Amino acid sequence: MTSYRSVPFRSSKHLASPSNETTNWQQGIPAYFYKWIGHFSLFSLINQFVHTVSFHRRLPKSSTGRLCSNQLTHKRTNRVLLFICFSWLTLLLGCSDSDVTTLGDWRAQAQFEGVGRSAAASFVIGEVAYVGTGINAKNDLLKDFWAFDQTRNAWTQVADFGGAARNSGVGFAIANKGYVGTGSDASYRLLKDFWEYNPGDNTWVQIATFDGPVRRNAVAFSVNNKGYVGTGHDGTNYLKDFWVYDPTSGSWEKMVSYGGAKRQGAISFVINNIAYVGTGSSDVAKSDWWSYDPAQDLWIQKDDFDDEEYVARSYGVGFAIGSRGYVTIGDGSTTVWEYNPTEDSWSDLGVFEGGSRQRAVGFAINGKGYISTGINGSTYFDDLWEFDPTIEQDTDDN
DSSP: OEEEOOOOOOOGGGSSSOHHHHHHHHHHHHHHHHHTTOOOOOHHHHHHHHHHHHHTOOOOTTTTOOOHHHHHHHHHHHHHHHHHHHHHHHHHHHHHGGGGEEEEEEEEOOOOOOOOOOOOOOEEEETTTEEEEEETOOEEEEEEEEEEEEETEEEEEEOOOOOOOOOOOOEETTEEEEEEEEEEOTTOOOEEEEEEEEEETEEEEEEESSOOOOOOOOOEEEEETTTEEEEESSSSSEEEEEEEEEEEEEEEEEOOOOOOOOSSSOOEEETTTTTEOOOOOSSBBBBOEEEEEETTTTTEEOOOGGGGGGGBBOOOEEEEEEEEEEESTTOOOOEEEEETTTTTTEEEEEEETTOOOOOOOEEEETTTTEEOEEEEEEEEOOOEEEEEEEEETTTOOO
């Protein structure tokens, strides 16, 4: 079986076409033969086949109307080449999708034990993910929090969030502490308070208030023991400002604003201390992608999802596993995209098997990615799905 990663399409303009066959004929077999074996693409083989047949028909004959001995030799050579071409065409056309595998499989895990919800917040400390707050099918805002232990594949309820019940807030982790803040409360009032969770004593403590404007649907991540919060919507305007929290000083500081346009509902992940942020919406869904280097306080635009890989979306999910980032769901899409920061390229890895949804939470633990909760129409999810990028996708294993 061949493991699949999408590769850039190479059009016919990239394929060398035969030229001046008479010259190659006069120079002998090698130049002609090497041109044959140098291109095994389907288009090139068809092209060579046509040229060989037409050339065979144009072979000059002697005055007697017969081919000379050298011409007979070349005719036999062409027959051999025609046979090779036909064999390759048969092999290529005979290959089916069953011969190609897609790496990256999703499997259902222990069901989230809280009520189904959307617009929750999450963070990961060690091998444990924490998920809480959000809104349920009754339109109730929530403040309960739950811990998922990967080693036991089990959920345990922990202390309720310390602030007001809310949805559309953000979460991140620094060292062995978790942080949750911003969002919207039951009175639709936008918030900027922030709280720190200590799993050691299962307590929440309020920290310095977020120094930026109130907001919902922001994006957050942590790099080098600092937390970053930016973009979102303040109730009137879309935002692109970014702020950094330093737990050592206990204070927030404004950093350079996001490199792209203002937006809400973006996604983020971190690879090798570089953050990647993109997608989201400001009236229309976006597909641009940017990297942020905290050491330089610098945003750099990266490869967008191009026309062949167009997955503009908002309220999707992103997480990083090793040296790759993954983006999926949001605004009806279930395609899974893998981002390679070294090549600045995207690959299609099939579909998320848990079904279309948005406003879910996503996180990664020990080489596995996870998606939980979310909403699709009137359905609020309480499932949990695990993604393994190293094994073949099997849509029938759940």
